[in-house]
Amino acid sequence: MSQNKAWKGRTGGGSFGQKSLFLYFKYGSIPLAYAITAVVVVFYIVFHAKATRSIYLYFRKRHTYPMGKAMFCTYRNHYIFGKTLIDKFAVFAGRGTQYKIEIEGKEIFDEIINNSNKGAIIVNSHVGNAEIAGYLLGQDKKRMTALIFGGEAADMQSYRNQVMQKNNIRLIPVVDAFSHFIGLYQAASEHDLISVIGDRTYPGSKNTAAKFLGADAFFPLNPFQIASKLKLPALAFYVMRSGYKKYKIHVVRLDHDSELNNTNTTEYLQKKYIASLEETMRKYPLQWFNYYNFWLDNPVQIN
DSSP: OGGGTTOOOOOSSHHHHHHHHHHHHHHSOHHHHHHHHHHHHHHHHHHOHHHHHHHHHIIIIISOOOHHHHHHHHHHHHHHHHHHHHHHHHIIIIIGGGOEEEEETHHHHHHHHTOTTOOEEEEEOSBTTGGGHHHHHOOOSSOEEEEEETTSOHHHHHHHHHHHHHTTEEEEEEOSSSTHHHHHHHHHHTTOEEEEESSOOOTTOOEEEEEETTEEEEEESHHHHHHHHTTOOEEEEEEEEEETTEEEEEEEEOOOOTTOOTTTHHHHHHHHHHHHHHHHHHHOGGGBOOOSOOBTTOOSSOO
16 A cells, blocks of 8 residues: 555664664653653654655644644653653663553453453554553463564664563564464464454555545454454554553553354454444543654645
8 A cells, every 4th residue: 555655664764873862761761761852853843754744734634723733742642652652761771661652442451361262353453552561561361462563673672672571562573464473373273362463554464445534545354354254352562652651541441242143243342342443542632653644645745
C-alpha cells in the first residue's frame, strides 16, 4: 500500500547513539530528558515536514480542530511521543519499577492468563506506548511472544531482548512475509500470549480498507486471520500515557460473539478492533503515533 512506503520502522540514532541513550537512562535524570525533548521536537517538526504534515492533517481532518489548535496539538503530539520514547528507554535500562500503572479490564486479562489450556492474540497499535506493555503487566503465568520489526538496529534488539527475556517475553522478528509463522504456531501450541500489530500494513500483508475516524484507511487482516485460524481469544491492548511516569492499560475483548462461524470471524474481529481503536483515539487524540498519510483521503500537500 503506497501510504506506507516512507515508513522505515527503525529507531534512529545509530549504534553509538543508542548505546549512549541506554547508558544515560540507566543513571541519568528523566525530567531533564523531558525538558530537552521539549526543545528538540521543535527542530524535528521543522526538518521532518512529511511526518509533521500527516499529524497536522490528522488533527484538522479527523478531529476537525481549527488551524491554530491543530498546530499546537501537532507540537504536543511530538512532545508526548518523545516522552514515551524516553519512558521506553528507561524501562529497557532497568528503571521500570519507577512507573505506575492502572489497568482497565484487568479481569479480562486475568481470565486469559489463568487458562492454562489456551493462549490468546493480543492486538497492539501505534498509539500510546504498547511496546512496554509486557514489562508493566509483569505476569509470569504465560509467556508473551511478540512479533516485532526485524530491521531494527542490532543494539536496540539486544537491549530489548535482555529486558524482555527477564519478564517472560519472547520476541520474534519479522524479516519476510512467512518465516515468523513457524514461531507463531509454536507459540500457539505452547499457549503463549501472541502480540501482533493491528494498524500497520507491510509488503505481503493482506489488507482491507475500513472506515476509521470518518474516512477510509487500510488495515491488515493478518492479525485477525491468525486468531481465527488458530481459534484463539483476541484482545486489544492500549497502553496510554496518563501522567508523569504513569500509564493506563486498556484491555478490550474482541471475540465476544461465540456464535460466529469461521467465514466471518476474521472480519468481525477486525471490525471490533477498529471500533475500539477509534474509541481510544477519541479519548487520547494526542497519542496517535503513525507518522505518515494513514488515511486514503489525505492529500500530498496542505491546502
